Amino acid sequence: MSMPLEHDYIGLSDASSLERSSVSSNTSSEDATNNVFTLKATELSLGLPGFGKNCEEHATNFGSTVKNYMSGAKRGFSDVNIGKNKSQQLISSSDVKPVEEKKGPVSEKGSVPPSAKAQVVGWPPIRSFRKNTMATNLPKSAEGNLGSGECLYVKVSMDGAPYLRKIDLKIYRNYAELSKALEKMFSCFTLGQCTSNGQEGLNESNLKDHLHGSECVLTYEDKDGDWMLVGDVPWEMFIDSCKRLRITKGSEAIGLAPRLMDKCKSRN
Amino acid sequence: MNPHRKRAKTVDRVDSADSALVSSESTQMRPFPSKPLSVDRVKSVESSESGRMRPFKDKILFVDRVDSVESSESSRTSQFSDKISGFDRADSVEARVDSAGSTRMSRFPDEVLERVLALVDSHKDRSAVSLVCKEWYNAERWSRRHVFIGNCYSVSPEIVAARFPRIRSVTLKGKPRFSDFNLVPEDWGADVQPWLSVFSTAYPFLEELRLKRMAVTDESLEFLAKKFHGFKALSLLSCDGFSTDGLKAIATHCKNLTELDIQENGIDDLGGHWLSCFPDSLTSLEILNFASLNSEVSFDALEKLVSRCKSLRVLKVNRNISLDQLQKLLSHCPQLMELGTGTFMQELISGPVTEFKNMFSNCRNLITLSGLWDATPLYLPVIYPACARLTFLNLSYATLRSDELSNLLSHCKSLRRLWLLDTVGDKGLEAVGSCCPLLEELRVFPADPFDQEILLGVTESGFVSVSRGCPKLRYVLYFCRQMTNAAVATIAQNCPDFTHFRLCIMNPGQPDYLTKEPMDEAFGAIVKTCTKLQRLAISGLLTDRTFEYIGKYAKNLETLSVAFAGSSDLGMEYVLQGCQKLRKLEIRDCPFGNAALLSGLTKYESMRSLWMSACNVTMNACRVLAKERPRLNVEVMRDEEGGDDSQANKVYVYRTVAGPRKDAPPFVLTL
Numbered sequence: 041m042s043m044p045l046e047h048d049y050i051g052l053s054d055a056s057s058l059e060r061s062s063v064s065s066n067t068s069s070e071d072a073t074n075n076v077f078t079l080k081a082t083e084l085s086l087g088l089p090g091f092g093k094n095c096e097e098h099a100t101n102f103g104s105t106v107k108n109y110m111s112g113a114k115r116g117f118s119d120v121n122i123g124k125n126k127s128q129q130l131i132s133s134s135d136v137k138p139v140e141e142k143k144g145p146v147s148e149k150g151s152v153p154p155s156a157k158a159q160v161v162g163w164p165p166i167r168s169f170r171k172n173t174m175a176t177n178l179p180k181s182a183e184g185n186l187g188s189g190e191c192l193y194v195k196v197s198m199d200g201a202p203y204l205r206k207i208d209l210k211i212y213r214n215y216a217e218l219s220k221a222l223e224k225m226f227s228c229f230t231l232g233q234c235t236s237n238g239q240e241g242l243n244e245s246n247l248k249d250h251l252h253g254s255e256c257v258l259t260y261e262d263k264d265g266d267w268m269l270v271g272d273v274p275w276e277m278f279i280d281s282c283k284r285l286r287i288t289k290g291s292e293a294i295g296l297a298p299r300l301m302d303k304c305k306s307r308n
Numbered sequence: 309m310n311p312h313r314k315r316a317k318t319v320d321r322v323d324s325a326d327s328a329l330v331s332s333e334s335t336q337m338r339p340f341p342s343k344p345l346s347v348d349r350v351k352s353v354e355s356s357e358s359g360r361m362r363p364f365k366d367k368i369l370f371v372d373r374v375d376s377v378e379s380s381e382s383s384r385t386s387q388f389s390d391k392i393s394g395f396d397r398a399d400s401v402e403a404r405v406d407s408a409g410s411t412r413m414s415r416f417p418d419e420v421l422e423r424v425l426a427l428v429d430s431h432k433d434r435s436a437v438s439l440v441c442k443e444w445y446n447a448e449r450w451s452r453r454h455v456f457i458g459n460c461y462s463v464s465p466e467i468v469a470a471r472f473p474r475i476r477s478v479t480l481k482g483k484p485r486f487s488d489f490n491l492v493p494e495d496w497g498a499d500v501q502p503w504l505s506v507f508s509t510a511y512p513f514l515e516e517l518r519l520k521r522m523a524v525t526d527e528s529l530e531f532l533a534k535k536f537h538g539f540k541a542l543s544l545l546s547c548d549g550f551s552t553d554g555l556k557a558i559a560t561h562c563k564n565l566t567e568l569d570i571q572e573n574g575i576d577d578l579g580g581h582w583l584s585c586f587p588d589s590l591t592s593l594e595i596l597n598f599a600s601l602n603s604e605v606s607f608d609a610l611e612k613l614v615s616r617c618k619s620l621r622v623l624k625v626n627r628n629i630s631l632d633q634l635q636k637l638l639s640h641c642p643q644l645m646e647l648g649t650g651t652f653m654q655e656l657i658s659g660p661v662t663e664f665k666n667m668f669s670n671c672r673n674l675i676t677l678s679g680l681w682d683a684t685p686l687y688l689p690v691i692y693p694a695c696a697r698l699t700f701l702n703l704s705y706a707t708l709r710s711d712e713l714s715n716l717l718s719h720c721k722s723l724r725r726l727w728l729l730d731t732v733g734d735k736g737l738e739a740v741g742s743c744c745p746l747l748e749e750l751r752v753f754p755a756d757p758f759d760q761e762i763l764l765g766v767t768e769s770g771f772v773s774v775s776r777g778c779p780k781l782r783y784v785l786y787f788c789r790q791m792t793n794a795a796v797a798t799i800a801q802n803c804p805d806f807t808h809f810r811l812c813i814m815n816p817g818q819p820d821y822l823t824k825e826p827m828d829e830a831f832g833a834i835v836k837t838c839t840k841l842q843r844l845a846i847s848g849l850l851t852d853r854t855f856e857y858i859g860k861y862a863k864n865l866e867t868l869s870v871a872f873a874g875s876s877d878l879g880m881e882y883v884l885q886g887c888q889k890l891r892k893l894e895i896r897d898c899p900f901g902n903a904a905l906l907s908g909l910t911k912y913e914s915m916r917s918l919w920m921s922a923c924n925v926t927m928n929a930c931r932v933l934a935k936e937r938p939r940l941n942v943e944v945m946r947d948e949e950g951g952d953d954s955q956a957n958k959v960y961v962y963r964t965v966a967g968p969r970k971d972a973p974p975f976v977l978t979l
Contacts, residue, residue: 162489162896163871164757164787164814167546169572169600173705174729174755216686 192279194260198226198287209279215271222258226287257288418447426451453477458916460522461941464966465503469510477516477541478507484919484960485869486894487521488546491921491958493945495973499523501531502971508535516541516567523547529554533561541567541595548574552582552603559585566619567595580605580628586613593617597624599648599679604628615640621673624648627681631690635667642670649679652706653687668694678702678727685712695719702727704753710735717743725749730765730787737770741777749783750774757787757814768795775802782840783808790821791848796830806838810845816872816897819849826850832857835865845869855879859886867892880904884911894919902929905959909933912940917962925956927979933961934979941968942979 192209205225212218258270262281270278270285425447428434438448454477455468468475482498500522507514514536524547532539539562544550552575558568559582583598583605593613598605607629614620620641625634629650638644667690668674674694683706695701698720703713704727713728713736723744728736730752740747752766768791775781781803791813800806811830819826827848835841835857842864846854850873858865859882866889874880880900883890884907893915901924912918912933927944934942945958968978 159758160816160897162486162491163816164754164812165489165869165871166753166757166787167488167572168490168574170704170753171757174757213684214686 194282194284196222196225196285196287198256199289201226207285209282214275215278218270219258222285222287258285259288260285418443421447422451426453431456450474454516455479457481459962459964460498460503461966461969462916462962462964465506465510467965469506473510475511476514477518478503478511478514479518479520480522481520482522482547484894484917485521485892486896486919486921491896493973493975494548495523496945496976497523497969497971497973499525499528499971501525501528504528504531504535512536513538515539516543518543518545519547520545521547523549524554526550526554526557530557530561533557538564540564540592541569543567543569543571544573545569545571546573551576552578552580552601555582556585559583560587563587563590564592565590566592568593569595569597569622570601571597572600575601577601577603579603583613584609588612588616591616592619594619595622596620597622597648599624599626601626602628607633611636611640617641618643620644622646622676624678625650627651627679630654631664631667631687635664638667638671643673644671645673646676646700647671647674647678648702649677649681651681652679652683652690664690665693672697674698676700676702678705680706682706683708685715688712688716692716692719696721698723700725704729704751707731707755708736709733710739714739714743720744721746723747725783727751727753729753729755731755732766733764734767734770734773737766738773741773741775744778746780747774747778748780750778750781751783751785752787753785754787754814765789768792771795772798772802775799779803780805782806785810785812787812787814789814790818791827791830792820792822793825793827793829793833794822796827797833800833800837804837805840806834807840808843809834809838809841810843810869811847812845813848816847817849818847826853828853828857832861835861839864841865843867846873847871848873851875852879852882855882859883862887864889866890868894870895870898872897874898874900877901877904877907881907884908891916893917895921895923897922899924902926905929906933909936912937912961913963915963917960919958919960921958923959925959926954927956928954930956930959931979939963939965943969943972944977944979946975946977 193206194209195204195206197204207221207225209218212221259267260270260278260282261284262268263283267286273281421443425434425437425444428437428448428451434448434452438445449472451474452472453475455472455475456479457463457468458481460480460482480500480503482500483492483496486492487496498521500519508531512535515538517532517539518541522544524544529550532542534557542558542562542565550573555568555570558565565586580601580603586593586609590613594617596613603626605626605628610625610629611633614623614637621644623637623641623644624646625637625648627650629637631650631652631654634649638647664687671694675698677691677694677698677700680688680691680703683703688708695716696719699722701720701723707729708716708731710733713732717723717739720743724746726740726744726747726749728740728751732739737752740750752770754765756764766786766788768788771784771786771788771791772795775798779802782805784806785808788811791811796811813827820830827846828851830848831844831846831850831854834844839861841862844858844862844865844867846869852875855874855878858868863886865887868883868887868890870893877900879898880895881904883893884904890911891914894917896919900920904923905920905925906929908918930942930944934940940961941964943960944956945960947957969976972978
């Protein structure tokens with residue numbers, strides 16, 4: 041049997057030596073008890089959450105099924121060989137070619153390698169189409185506390201405010217959320233009402249309207265060092281290039297304001 | 309009256325003959341029941357619950373799904389003469405009893421009988437009808453327009469064509485369900501071409517073909533498109549082997565196409581040109597679903613198609629269709645009943661969101677909404693005007709958070725069916741419970757099923773919240789990472805009407821996370837309380853006790869899916885003995901062995917199929933089963949790697965009248 045390959049796939053590399061030492065063929069039911077004991081020892085390294093210390097009293101019950109699962113997993117892998125495609129592992133690593141992405145650069149799920157813990161063929165029971173689709177969906181779903189790793193803190197300054205703030209651009213998904221957050225943050229400093237009217241949805245023109253209404257203009261400094269008006273480019277592009285934010289007020293805003301007025305007029 | 313009493317005697321005799329047959333478990337077919345020929349009687353045959361009638365009733369039910377036709381078929385072919393003579397005898401008794409010789413109800417002219425029976429739609433009724441007597445059998449077979457074949461290998465196309473000469477619509481299912489999860493190698497079979505070849509001569513006027521888990525090639529699709537001139541409706545779900553070229557053929561040649569429904573198939577997507585192949589003269593389309601195809605289609609062609617098909621009621625586009633484009637489409641077909649959107653956000657804001665505000669205001673018939681890819685809170689409100697009428701909302705591709713869902717659902721009072729991603733969390737499910745009191749079906753899919761690190765998703769408390777607010781729940785599919793026995797017991801109390809309960813605790817063999825006990829009591833509660841349960845999928849750490857409960861209480865159970873569960877052969881034995889109505893049993897990675905397999909020896913013929921993989925079954929046991937039950941196909945799938953040749957790792961057992969497969973690939977052994 042070609043053990044090494046299978047261990048890579050299953051992630052049982054820790055268990056491999058123990059397994060070999062137990063010698064008994066996984067497939068024979070007479071050896072179930074033997075396997076249970078060795079498997080107990082290796083239980084943690086099988087790495088399925090929910091096993092481990094909490095389940096030791098049930099290990100005997102489950103030992104045989106774990107054995108089966110292992111053998112099932114092995115066979116599953118050989119099926120992967122036969123099947124040539126659509127295995128879990130292949131999906132996580134290569135993946136989702138057919139999906140055309142018009143959106144910005146999307147990190148494939150494949151960039152997050154399958155965890156070292158065991159993955160069983162065909163479990164959880166989810167159809168391939170859904171698996172493939174979700175793999176491309178996920179990088180977009182901005183659960184605020186997802187450990188996707190990077191944060192993108194940028195300074196936000198407001199004219200006349202005694203101190204600056206810092207916000208993490210990664211936790212917002214679009215301009216609307218950013219504008220709401222900024223309002224909340226700087227509400228103590230603004231004259232007049234910057235709160236949204238509860239319209240059906242915020243978008244860039246509304247955002248600009250509000251800020252214009254209170255004589256604020258939201259600008260950002262991009263990678264080239266130029267100060268740009270927030271809202272012109274797609275969100276993904278914006279957070280890629282934004283280095284810092286500035287809420288401009290008062291006299292400086294006037295220079296930009298006429299352009300805004302025109303835009304608003306053409307929309308309305 | 310005399311005649312009645314005599315008739316009753318005849319019936320009794322037959323019934324007792326039945327029971328004798330049943331108890332001796334011979335493989336002979338039962339004689340026709342000689343029942344008085346009234347529709348009432350037919351119904352009572354069908355609805356009879358008595359144990360004595362049980363196996364016989366299976367045979368009746370059997371016929372409707374042609375996977376059951378077999379056993380009555382085979383008996384017919386071999387023992388038809390007996391049957392006829394038996395029947396004649398009974399007939400003559402009746403004739404004698406009928407002193408005046410006047411035409412009783414049994415003497416309908418055939419045409420009238422056929423006309424009446426043509427109105428019978430339900431499979432179960434039809435199968436009951438066909439077993440009443442020879443005349444009814446014939447009338448039924450001539451009047452039948454639709455045949456459902458649950459397992460394509462249970463019967464051969466020739467047999468079907470011979471029995472039912474006037475079929476217009478066929479539903480065919482092929483591979484075992486676990487093939488959806490990569491447990492069945494490619495090239496396993498279930499090729500549709502042999503069926504099409506027979507149908508092209510037998511049913512040249514075939515109008516509808518619905519395939520699930522079949523292998524379909526482009527050549528087959530072209531064959532279908534060209535040979536069947538009146539062909540109207542094609543539905544492909546979870547099939548594989550074809551490409552968009554096959555769709556081109558369908559679009560080009562099917563002049564009367566009303567339905568093209570392509571769902572979740574393993575398809576080679578070579579581009580979206582197929583849509584442009586619909587001729588300008590095609591105006592009959594009513595259902596168009598290409599949501600699962602990835603390539604971009606020509607929007608121009610799509611828009612024109614939608615505009616000229618005035619009867620279009622179902623339109624599900626793929627992700628490449630933008631909001632702008634969707635709005636244009638909707639302006640052409642406000643009569644839509646079911647809509648699958650494309651991507652539900654815009655990156656480059658061409659206009660304020662208010663521009664889309666009216667997109668749905670003209671769609672007064674819309675009851676189903678799906679798609680909603682990438683929907684964000686900015687654009688979701690666009691659908692609010694349509695929400696009040698929606699009965700089915702599929703958000704399983706929209707990564708919504710709890711507050712977003714809550715806002716949306718507050719508009720959706722009429723929802724009956726809801727599909728979600730677990731990104732909504734337990735809080736989102738609380739909103740479901742409070743906003744959707746009419747909810748009957750809930751499916752919660754995992755957004756990230758393979759990442760063990762993530763502790764997000766839904767838990768038992770979300771499920772409980774839904775159950776509190778939605779007492780009419782009958783169908784649930786729930787993926788979670790933790791569950792407790794107490795929660796499931798509460799859920800069962802709150803929703804006693806469950807017919808489908810599929811709980812997937814995603815870590816195999818995980819116990820109740822609070823008490824650390826097995827999840828036996830959870831499923832015990834379900835089967836005890838939910839007496840209407842037809843389908844059950846279990847997960848978590850489970851001992852034989854779960855199966856004891858199932859066997860004891862789940863008397864209406866028809867489908868059972870088991871994975872990583874059980875402690876011994878007893879588990880499977882409990883189920884096989886106790887669940888009288890069991891039709892499909894699929895098991896993976898359980899410690900069930902030969903004794904368990906063979907305990908079902910007498911049962912498998914009353915089931916559609918059995919799947920056992922990664923259990924403890926040996927080849928010898930399979931051979932015994934195959935030998936004892938010649939009307940079962942016992943198939944074992946071999947691994948390529950060495951492995952233990954005496955172990956049967958993947959076993960698929962199903963009843964059939966067609967004999968062993970002729971198209972089995974080398975890795976499938978029919979014993």
